[in-house]
Amino acid sequence: MGCRKVLTLERLQQIRKEHRPILEARVGEAGNADINEDGSIVLNGDYYKKQVRIALKNCGIINPLMIEDYIAVDGYSALANILFNKSSGEIIDDMMASNLRGRGGAGFPTGRKWNEAFKYDADQKFMICNADEGDPGAFMDRSILENDPHSVLEGMAIGGYAVGADKGFIYVRAEYPIAVKRLRTAIEQAKELGILGNNILGTGFSFDIELRLGSGAFVCGEGTALIESIEGKRGMPRTKIHRTAHKGLWQKPTIINNVETYANVPVIFQKGVDWFRSIGTEKSPGTKVFSLVGKVQNAGLVEVPMGTPLREIVYDIGGGVQDGKGFKAVQTGGPSGGCIPAHLIDTPVDFESLGKIGSIMGSGGMVVMDEDTCMVDVARFFLEFTVDESCGKCVPCREGTKRMLEILERIVSGHGEDGDIELMEDLSETISKASLCGLGQTASNPVVTTIKYFRDEYEAHINEKKCPSGSCRPLIKYFITEACIGCTRCAKSCPVDSCITGKVKERHVINQDVCIKCGTCYEVCPVKPVKAVVKG
Amino acid sequence: MNITIDGIQYEIKKNTTILQACKDAGINIPTLCHDERLNPSSSCRLCLVEVEGTKNPVTSCSTMVRDNMVVNTKSKDVIKARKDVLNLIISNHPMECLTCDKSGNCKLQDYSYEYGVAEGTFKGAKRTPKTDTSNPFYDYDARKCILCGLCVRVCDELQGTAAIGIENRGFDAVVTTPYNEGLINSKCVSCGNCVSVCPVGALSPKRQKYRYWENKKIRTTCSYCGVGCQMDLVVKGDKVVDVEPAKDALNNGLLCVKGKFAYKFINHPDRLKTPLIKINGRFEEATWDEAYRYIRKKVNELKPEYGADSFAGLTSARCTNEENYLFQKLFRAVIGTNNVDHCARL
Ligand SMILES: Cc1cc2nc3c(=O)[nH]c(=O)nc-3n(C[C@H](O)[C@H](O)[C@H](O)COP(=O)(O)O)c2cc1C
Ligand code: SF4
Ligand code: SF4
Ligand code: SF4
Ligand code: FES
Numbered sequence: 001m002g003c004r005k006v007l008t009l010e011r012l013q014q015i016r017k018e019h020r021p022i023l024e025a026r027v028g029e030a031g032n033a034d035i036n037e038d039g040s041i042v043l044n045g046d047y048y049k050k051q052v053r054i055a056l057k058n059c060g061i062i063n064p065l066m067i068e069d070y071i072a073v074d075g076y077s078a079l080a081n082i083l084f085n086k087s088s089g090e091i092i093d094d095m096m097a098s099n100l101r102g103r104g105g106a107g108f109p110t111g112r113k114w115n116e117a118f119k120y121d122a123d124q125k126f127m128i129c130n131a132d133e134g135d136p137g138a139f140m141d142r143s144i145l146e147n148d149p150h151s152v153l154e155g156m157a158i159g160g161y162a163v164g165a166d167k168g169f170i171y172v173r174a175e176y177p178i179a180v181k182r183l184r185t186a187i188e189q190a191k192e193l194g195i196l197g198n199n200i201l202g203t204g205f206s207f208d209i210e211l212r213l214g215s216g217a218f219v220c221g222e223g224t225a226l227i228e229s230i231e232g233k234r235g236m237p238r239t240k241i242h243r244t245a246h247k248g249l250w251q252k253p254t255i256i257n258n259v260e261t262y263a264n265v266p267v268i269f270q271k272g273v274d275w276f277r278s279i280g281t282e283k284s285p286g287t288k289v290f291s292l293v294g295k296v297q298n299a300g301l302v303e304v305p306m307g308t309p310l311r312e313i314v315y316d317i318g319g320g321v322q323d324g325k326g327f328k329a330v331q332t333g334g335p336s337g338g339c340i341p342a343h344l345i346d347t348p349v350d351f352e353s354l355g356k357i358g359s360i361m362g363s364g365g366m367v368v369m370d371e372d373t374c375m376v377d378v379a380r381f382f383l384e385f386t387v388d389e390s391c392g393k394c395v396p397c398r399e400g401t402k403r404m405l406e407i408l409e410r411i412v413s414g415h416g417e418d419g420d421i422e423l424m425e426d427l428s429e430t431i432s433k434a435s436l437c438g439l440g441q442t443a444s445n446p447v448v449t450t451i452k453y454f455r456d457e458y459e460a461h462i463n464e465k466k467c468p469s470g471s472c473r474p475l476i477k478y479f480i481t482e483a484c485i486g487c488t489r490c491a492k493s494c495p496v497d498s499c500i501t502g503k504v505k506e507r508h509v510i511n512q513d514v515c516i517k518c519g520t521c522y523e524v525c526p527v528k529p530v531k532a533v534v535k536g
Numbered sequence: 537m538n539i540t541i542d543g544i545q546y547e548i549k550k551n552t553t554i555l556q557a558c559k560d561a562g563i564n565i566p567t568l569c570h571d572e573r574l575n576p577s578s579s580c581r582l583c584l585v586e587v588e589g590t591k592n593p594v595t596s597c598s599t600m601v602r603d604n605m606v607v608n609t610k611s612k613d614v615i616k617a618r619k620d621v622l623n624l625i626i627s628n629h630p631m632e633c634l635t636c637d638k639s640g641n642c643k644l645q646d647y648s649y650e651y652g653v654a655e656g657t658f659k660g661a662k663r664t665p666k667t668d669t670s671n672p673f674y675d676y677d678a679r680k681c682i683l684c685g686l687c688v689r690v691c692d693e694l695q696g697t698a699a700i701g702i703e704n705r706g707f708d709a710v711v712t713t714p715y716n717e718g719l720i721n722s723k724c725v726s727c728g729n730c731v732s733v734c735p736v737g738a739l740s741p742k743r744q745k746y747r748y749w750e751n752k753k754i755r756t757t758c759s760y761c762g763v764g765c766q767m768d769l770v771v772k773g774d775k776v777v778d779v780e781p782a783k784d785a786l787n788n789g790l791l792c793v794k795g796k797f798a799y800k801f802i803n804h805p806d807r808l809k810t811p812l813i814k815i816n817g818r819f820e821e822a823t824w825d826e827a828y829r830y831i832r833k834k835v836n837e838l839k840p841e842y843g844a845d846s847f848a849g850l851t852s853a854r855c856t857n858e859e860n861y862l863f864q865k866l867f868r869a870v871i872g873t874n875n876v877d878h879c880a881r882l
Binding site: 217240241399402 | 576579595600616620621624661682704706707708
């Protein structure tokens, strides 16, 4: 080890100078990005033009397997500058002034968190990166890890310098094998170069990073459960007697931040606090990455300034609802989030505004729903996820969410009872207030918001045993009307024996007792303009 | 520190939990997962209280008092939350109080009574039945388990064995041994400390039937070794039917397998109650006086002929240090031999 040359600032700058033209030539050749006058490289095309990319700024542009590429886009320059020119206290002040808020869900100010660990005296402190990204359909963090792993390493090292930690862990889910591989390579290259490890740039600051793989439990994304998991225990949240920033991993001061949060850090120090605060809103500065999915034309990752109206994200960038169908709602915040109805589509997307209407920012999930989506079933879907993922430690979540799911299941299968809505409202209050961790505390959000904005759909399911969007199978019935021309097509394609009967050129009949509601008859009926098979 | 609980001010020491402060003030807070000897897990959520200025109620077992804190232990919201929690537990509990060994000594039963929870109103899935009866001294019935985690924590944190853990997530969570191989094949040393902490009838000793209200408890010192663990013999009529560790003693509510479970010798028909002397090849019952006289006679007769080293003495770990000291003194100084030993070596 002893014979390795210490990386100097000059050497780092030299790498940048040497490698920049190579990167620019490659970008020019690929043609997928433009090089701006200020030196920034941005992806071209309409989808990207309307975005402001900070966390994703290098994604799709640099080669994540080459540390020189990252250095060529000013990577590690923030860390180097800090190590030579700034004290820990100054970094903390800058972070607090930037008002960067955690992108992992709760939006807690990162600077304040760091300050807690900074002030707390201890012989050992830790930085943890939460890369457990467990929300179904979310892939913001994955994209950063796979395409720009060094930005996360740099963010962690800056944090380590600020709070006085020399050791970092990245807890990444094993279901992201490419991310794991690229992180490994990135860490190796950074150590090899000397930008991680002992005595970085000869400044005396040491920082090392190790990977820990998660095994797919959603709850292990919760900070304290994640810490238990790193300690080798069963991943269950801790009761919060102490702050993690004071007593976290192995009871030492620990900072745990999300991937996207870390990816923002180097950029803030490159471009300055004022620049960062000029983007987004007063209370939620900067940008947020969303994974826009569901019934939207252009699904994908979208990074926009905080405060951007939902409408702009769904329509201007997402291109609106697929197949020209009507927009019904958008679900934000993953399984802990809420459903936002069409009449609130002009809501600005920031922590406060989403909270006000009963949803949350969460980690950035955004699911667009069209008119065919049954909101009761959506609530059931998300609750099923939380019930599966509840760790089982505390009573309200373990037992309560299961009961709530049972109620929803009976509603969508046509056995809803009078009073079910009120029962769920009542139970959700206890689950939210009495659960131990965020999972239970937010588990009822999808139910509460759909009841709030789509109560009539619940009532239709319960009182009339009807699903207004025609999506809950047990509540659908197919009939053949007088318009039937007796073509026999439906009878021939029905997968159930002797379900549809009728003579050629005579009206056919569906036997409701055996019909499995597959909808094939409806699909094949040729009668125009209105099909003879109706769904009701 | 000055704190207000239910409208009354108290002076409380720093680093005290709200639960402890309430206890000191004589205010009863229900708890199912709390044990002051263990790290708090705050999983049952029954000890919730309201603290002015916080959005949600807090678990009093894991929240430290702060100066000028205003605590409300009986607000409408708190009572509702506790009732809901009990209702949720009871909804997933076999209602077998009539035949359950724990009846009368069950915290869940007590709190249901106190909070008027007559039945679980949620009729749905129940915990998957599972039993482990492989241990010779106690059984586990998962249907009755409320997953308070006390057994797992006491085994890990106090017993230091970590034989059991929780398997599966959420509604399917269950206490188990590694790879589900059964208690008898696990590291379990049968100390029974898990049984002693179980607030319900999920972990229960294999014992003869008795009801808690037909017993008396007699505090005694365990006679198995010199540690001096305190325990309560549970006595029905004139029979010892169970043993409970004493918490307010040096053993801190813990026992080992012998103290906890090896009490059946007391009423066993084979138990020796007098010394035995072999007469014509058969052991005959004798009084202590006869036995001592017999020993003295034999020593005096045989020592001149065969020497002191023809004698050997074996004493017991169940005697006190003082008794053992006297015994070796008798052999070394009076009889004159070093042939003296002790069962703990065997
Ligand atoms: C059930 C649950 C799951 C979570 N999963 C994640 C996750 O996958 N990734 C993440 O960064 N934060 C997750 N969080 C939030 C973390 O607890 C923690 O707040 C976050 O990592 C802090 O980082 P930040 O301040 O940078 O957002 C989860 C929280 C809960 C309650
Ligand atoms: S709220 Fe759910 S996930 Fe969180 S500790 Fe309780 S049971 Fe576990
Ligand atoms: S009897 Fe003792 S060792 Fe065995 S599981 Fe219980 S506490 Fe652990
Ligand atoms: S067996 Fe008893 S002590 Fe153990 S978790 Fe279940 S209820 Fe609690
Ligand atoms: S006693 Fe406090 S949560 Fe169980």
